[in-house]
Amino acid sequence: MSHRAGRHFLQIPGPTNVPDRVLRAIDFPTMDHRGPEFGELGKSVIADLKKAFKTAGDVVIYPASGTGAWEAALVNALSPGDAVLMYETGQFAALWHKLATRLGLAPEFLPGDWRSGADPVAIGDRLRADPQHQIKAVCLVHNETSTGVTSRIADVRKAIDAAKHPALLMVDTISSLASIDYRHDEWGVDVTVAGSQKGLMLPPGLSFNAISRKALEASKTAKLPRSYWAWDEMLASGKNGYFPYTPATNLLYGLREALDMLFEEGLDNVFARHARHAEATRRAVRAWGLEVLARNPAEYSGALTAVLVPTGVDADHVRKVILEHFDMSLGTGLGKLAGKVFRIGHLGDFNDLMLMGTLAGVEMGLQIAGVKAKPAGVQAAMDYLFACARGATPVQRAAA
Ligand SMILES: *Cc1c(COP(=O)(O)O)cnc(C)c1O
Numbered sequence: 291m292s293h294r295a296g297r298h299f300l301q302i303p304g305p306t307n308v309p310d311r312v313l314r315a316i317d318f319p320t321m322d323h324r325g326p327e328f329g330e331l332g333k334s335v336i337a338d339l340k341k342a343f344k345t346a347g348d349v350v351i352y353p354a355s356g357t358g359a360w361e362a363a364l365v366n367a368l369s370p371g372d373a374v375l376m377y378e379t380g381q382f383a384a385l386w387h388k389l390a391t392r393l394g395l396a397p398e399f400l401p402g403d404w405r406s407g408a409d410p411v412a413i414g415d416r417l418r419a420d421p422q423h424q425i426k427a428v429c430l431v432h433n434e435t436s437t438g439v440t441s442r443i444a445d446v447r448k449a450i451d452a453a454k455h456p457a458l459l460m461v462d463t464i465s466s467l468a469s470i471d472y473r474h475d476e477w478g479v480d481v482t483v484a485g486s487q488k489g490l491m492l493p494p495g496l497s498f499n500a501i502s503r504k505a506l507e508a509s510k511t512a513k514l515p516r517s518y519w520a521w522d523e524m525l526a527s528g529k530n531g532y533f534p535y536t537p538a539t540n541l542l543y544g545l546r547e548a549l550d551m552l553f554e555e556g557l558d559n560v561f562a563r564h565a566r567h568a569e570a571t572r573r574a575v576r577a578w579g580l581e582v583l584a585r586n587p588a589e590y591s592g593a594l595t596a597v598l599v600p601t602g603v604d605a606d607h608v609r610k611v612i613l614e615h616f617d618m619s620l621g622t623g624l625g626k627l628a629g630k631v632f633r634i635g636h637l638g639d640f641n642d643l644m645l646m647g648t649l650a651g652v653e654m655g656l657q658i659a660g661v662k663a664k665p666a667g668v669q670a671a672m673d674y675l676f677a678c679a680r681g682a683t684p685v686q687r688a689a690a
Contacts, residue, residue, distance in 0.1 A: 298618070300619055301620055301621075301636070304488035304637070305488070306638030307644075309548075312492060312544045312547045314547075316540045316543050318540070320540055323532070329530050336351070339500075341557075342467060342549065343498075344473040347474070347506075350499050350528060352497045352519070353537055356483065357497075365514040366499075369426075370394045372426040373395075373420075374425065375413065375416060375425050375457065376399050376429045376430070378399050378401050380439070380624070380625070381624035386429060394514070403585075404436070408442075410446045414452055417450060417457065430460070433469075436624040437583055437584065439585075446459070447459060458504065458508060461483065468489035468491075469564045469638070470489075470561060470564060470592045471558075484498040488638065490545070490548050491548045491639045496542075563641075564637060569674060577671075578666065582595060582596070582597065583595075583596035583597065596623075603659070605622075605629050606629055607659055608659045612655035621634070653667050
């Protein structure tokens with residue numbers, strides 16, 4: 291392929307654009323991971339990750355993709371054959387369900403329509419129908435990256451409490467941590483799973499578990515085999531900032547920088563920026579005359595938007611046209627959404643003009659691909675961003 295000038299637009303919903311500051315932070319000589327400097331780095335990133343998870347509890351860092359942290363959550367807290375309640379929000383929930391099955395757990399999948407979040411009422415009803423407390427954990431994906439739907443974890447917590455059920459609550463925040471408001475302690479989550487390559491603005495290769503006291507207690511009697519993922523050894527070394535095995539040293543330099551950037555901006559401002567870009571994107575989609583996959587406005591994702599293409603159109607053809615003409619990657623439709631949607635990632639290190647460039651690429655690509663869409667989305671998004679930039683009140687913004 292010949293040289294393409296300018297930056298590639300990496301608008302898949304993860305891995306996301308890695309900021310130059312993070313790339314430069316990674317580009318340092320690898321240090322001795324048993325030496326004194328490393329311990330200071332390890333302690334500081336663990337302390338600051340706790341702020342990102344909003345927990346006073348324990349956090350462990352794995353040199354692994356997000357899938358590793360999924361496995362870690364299950365093997366540390368559960369025993370062979372344990373019943374686990376999962377909710378079919380989309381492809382990532384389906385993959386976690388498959389992983390649980392392969393580990394020898396007995397996951398039950400509450401059916402979903404791949405356009406909505408986990409239903410707290412259905413979860414509460416199922417738990418009330420389990421008076422013997424066979425179900426040991428409820429596992430949910432906070433932000434379902436295949437659909438652009440964010441589940442209401444606080445409401446699920448209330449439903450579990452109302453059912454007076456002792457199941458652990460495990461939540462995958464791989465595409466929501468540091469993009470969408472999340473509160474491990476306040477929402478009574480027992481294990482939160484996260485990864486480096488989405489809202490945390492790092493390359494792939496790190497993943498995390500935030501662990502409640504209740505989950506830690508459960509791990510003491512849980513019987514699934516575990517070694518690489520074992521919390522006890524990770525936590526024992528982690529107290530002093532070290533790892534039981536070789537950590538991903540240079541990615542941890544990057545994590546240090548990424549956390550600094552997030553706190554310099556302020557987490558609430560980061561969430562507001564994502565919400566603004568998500569709203570601008572949905573306005574563009576509607577102005578094109580297309581449909582946002584997410585059904586319920588209370589569950590719209592701040593991290594990405596999945597766009598339904600009209601029947602008869604192959605969404606992957608639209609993606610291909612956009613890549614060829616404008617050097618931009620969009621997310622493909624996963625699982626049963628293949629060919630039906632494309633996904634616009636607007637998470638991570640991203641600003642208003644990057645979003646406008648992204649939407650302009652989509653708008654032009656739709657025209658080139660021959661999709662019946664009005665070329666009015668870019669203007670609609672710009673009107674909204676302009677209103678926000680002028681400091682409009684929420685009411686004025688809604689009218690923009
Ligand atoms: C990306 C993603 C995963 C998978 O993470 P890997 O790093 O690819 O293993 C799991 N869950 C969600 C919600 C994701 O967005």
